[in-house]
Amino acid sequence: MANQFNCLKCPAYCCSYTRIIVTPGDIRRLAKYHGVSEETARTRYTKKGYEKNERILRHKQDEHFTTICQFVDSETRRCTIYAGRPKICREFPGTHRCGYYDFLSFERRTQEDPDYISTTG
Ligand code: SF4
Ligand code: SF4
Structure with missing residues (x-):
């Protein structure tokens, strides 16, 4: 079945989710991608999550969703x-x-505005 969503018409809503969990493998990939050590990637790009040993992506301020993935x-x-x-x-x-x-x-249908962006994220 064809996708019922279009990321190109979306302001990265999913990236505003506060708990985007990263695994040790993700931290290795982030380190390699940025050319830094795993420890640097771990502290620079992730922070403590909600459960023991959980790491989540760091956020930054965002005009639409208050905060969003950096x-x-x-x-x-x-x-x-x-x-x-x-x-x-x-x-x-x-x-x-x-x-x-x-x-x-x-x-967007309710507001009759195809470009409307929710600020409730
Ligand atoms: S929330 Fe994420 S996956 Fe969903 S349409 Fe927007 S960008 Fe795509
Ligand atoms: S790394 Fe951040 S910006 Fe990229 S897809 Fe994941 S949540 Fe979105």
Whole structure:
């Protein structure tokens, strides 16, 4: 079935999720991608998560969603480290529908504004 979402019409909504978990393998990939040590990548790009030993991507301020993954380009709304992004980013949403996009589409229909961007992320 064809995808029911279009990332090109989305302001990286999924990247605003506060708990994007990175694995040790993701940290290795981030280190390699940026040409830094794994320890540097771990502290520079991730922070303590919600559970023991959990690491999550660091965020930055964002005009639409309050905060968003630091790797989103604020202007283009695209991932700036596409080849080095974590596994979970590669797999999401994992099905032909994206809940974020469904919500965004609903709001755009309700507001009768095809470019509307929710600020509730
Ligand atoms: S929220 Fe969904 S539609 Fe938007 S960028 Fe992420 S996967 Fe694509
Ligand atoms: S690494 Fe890239 S795809 Fe993953 S959350 Fe950050 S900006 Fe989005």
